Amino acid sequence: MKTPAGKNVRIVFASHQMKNTLERWWASVSFPAGTCGDGQLPVSATDWENRPLDKAVFECFGICIPIKNGKGSVSCADFIKGKHATAVWMHRDGIKPVPGSLTFA
Amino acid sequence: MTDIEWHAAVKAEDGEAWRLVDEQAVGPECRSRKNAEIMAKHSMSREELLAMLYEDMIGRGKIDLYRAGGSFQGWLRRYVRGYILAAAGTRQDETVDPTGGETDEDGVHAGVELPFSDAEVSRKEVWNIAHLCLRDLWNEDPERALVLLFKTRFFLSSEEIRDLLEVSSSANVDQIFSRAVRFMREDWTRREKNGWEGTF
Numbered sequence: 001m002k003t004p005a006g007k008n009v010r011i012v013f014a015s016h017q018m019k020n021t022l023e024r025w026w027a028s029v030s031f032p033a034g035t036c037g038d039g040q041l042p043v044s045a046t047d048w049e050n051r052p053l054d055k056a057v058f059e060c061f062g063i064c065i066p067i068k069n070g071k072g073s074v075s076c077a078d079f080i081k082g083k084h085a086t087a088v089w090m091h092r093d094g095i096k097p098v099p100g101s102l103t104f105a
Numbered sequence: 106m107t108d109i110e111w112h113a114a115v116k117a118e119d120g121e122a123w124r125l126v127d128e129q130a131v132g133p134e135c136r137s138r139k140n141a142e143i144m145a146k147h148s149m150s151r152e153e154l155l156a157m158l159y160e161d162m163i164g165r166g167k168i169d170l171y172r173a174g175g176s177f178q179g180w181l182r183r184y185v186r187g188y189i190l191a192a193a194g195t196r197q198d199e200t201v202d203p204t205g206g207e208t209d210e211d212g213v214h215a216g217v218e219l220p221f222s223d224a225e226v227s228r229k230e231v232w233n234i235a236h237l238c239l240r241d242l243w244n245e246d247p248e249r250a251l252v253l254l255f256k257t258r259f260f261l262s263s264e265e266i267r268d269l270l271e272v273s274s275s276a277n278v279d280q281i282f283s284r285a286v287r288f289m290r291e292d293w294t295r296r297e298k299n300g301w302e303g304t305f
Contacts, residue, residue: 004265011254031269080271083248101240102250104258 001076002036013060013088015048015100023098024048025090027058027067029074041079043072045090059089059097108177116168123159130181131155134189143193157188238292242285252278253285 003009009031015024027045035041045053045067052070059065061082065072088100106114106125114122134140135151143149161184162168171180243250251270255261263275263282272278 001271002268004261004269007259007261007265009255009259009261009269011251083251083270084246086244086247088243101236102243102247102254103236104239104254 001080003031003033005034008033012103012105013100014103014105015090015098018098021048023095025053025056025098025100026050027060027090027100029060029079035076037076039076040073041076043067043074044070045072046070053090053092055093057091059087059091061085062087064091109173112168112171112173112177115162118163123155126158126181127151127155129178131158131185134182134185140186140189143189147192149189149192154185154188158184234293234296237296238289241292242288245288248272249281249285249288252281253289256282 010028011031013027013029015026018024025045025047027043030042030044032039032042043058043065045056045058047053053067054069056067057064058067058072061074061079062085063074063078063082065074088102089097090100091097106122111122111125115126131151131154135144135154158181167184171177239250239253242253248270252266252272255266255269261269263278266272266278267275270278272281
C-alpha cells in the first residue's frame with residue numbers, strides 16, 4: 001500500500017442520525033502523503049460537537065481501533081486486510097454502541 | 106364558427122365566445138409544462154390570465170388590432186403566453202399569505218410568509234439522499250465506496266487508488282468505479298420509487 005505523494009487524503013465516518021445527539025459521533029482516517037508499508041494511518045474521533053472522545057473503541061476495517069483523547073491509529077496492513085469489512089461502530093463506556101457509515105464530508 | 110365570427114363575438118363580449126377563448130387560448134397555454142411551472146412559481150391562475158386578456162381586449166380595445174387572415178386562436182394565445190413570460194421576468198417569487206393579506210395598524214404586512222419551495226431544504230434532501238446511497242454502497246462493498254469517494258471527492262487517479270487500495274490494476278479500479286456509479290444510480294432510483302427509509 002502506498003498513499004499518493006503530495007496529497008493528504010482524509011475520509012470521514014459519521015454515526016447514523018441518532019435521536020439523542022449525545023450518541024452521535026464523527027471519526028476520520030487520514031492517509032498522510034507518501035505513507036507506505038508499515039506506516040500508521042492516524043484516526044481521530046469526536047462527538048457531535050467536535051469534542052474529542054476521551055476513551056472509545058472505533059470498530060472499522062474489521063478491527064477495533066482504541067481511541068484515547070480523540071486519537072488512534074490503524075496500520076496500513078490492517079486497513080488493506082479489512083477493506084471489505086462493512087461494520088462501522090463506535091463503542092463507548094456508558095453508551096450503547098452506535099453504528100455509522102462513510103460520508104462525503 | 107369562423108375566426109371572423111369568433112372575433113366579432115368576442116368583441117361583442119358574447120359569453121359563449123369568451124368561453125371558447127378560455128378553452129382554446131388560455132387553457133392550452135396553462136397546460137404547457139414550462140408555462141405551468143412559471144404560473145405555479147408566481148401564483149398565477151387561469152382565471153387571472155383570462156381577466157388580463159379581457160382587460161386588454163375589451164378594456165384597452167386591443168381586439169381591434171386583430172387582422173383577419175391569421176389564426177384568431179394563435180393570436181390570442183400569443184397574448185396569454187406574453188402575460189406568463191412577463192410575470193416570470195417581473196414578479197418576485199410569490200408567497201402564501203395565511204392571513205389573507207391582512208395588514209396591521211401601521212400598514213405593515215402582518216401575515217406569516219411561507220415560501221413555495223425552499224432551496225435549502227432541497228439541498229439538504231439531496232445531501233441526505235446521497236449519503237443514504239453511499240451508506241448502501243458501503244454495505245454492499247466498502248471497497249467500491251472508497252473508490253467512489255477517492256475518485257469523486259479527492260480526485261485521485263486510477264493509479265493512485267490502485268497503489269492505495271492494492272487493487273491489481275488501474276483497469277480494475279476503473280471497473281470498480283464504474284460499478285460503484287451504476288450502483289449509486291440504481292440505488293437512487295430504487296429509493297425514489299420505494300421512499301426514503303431511514304435518515305442519514
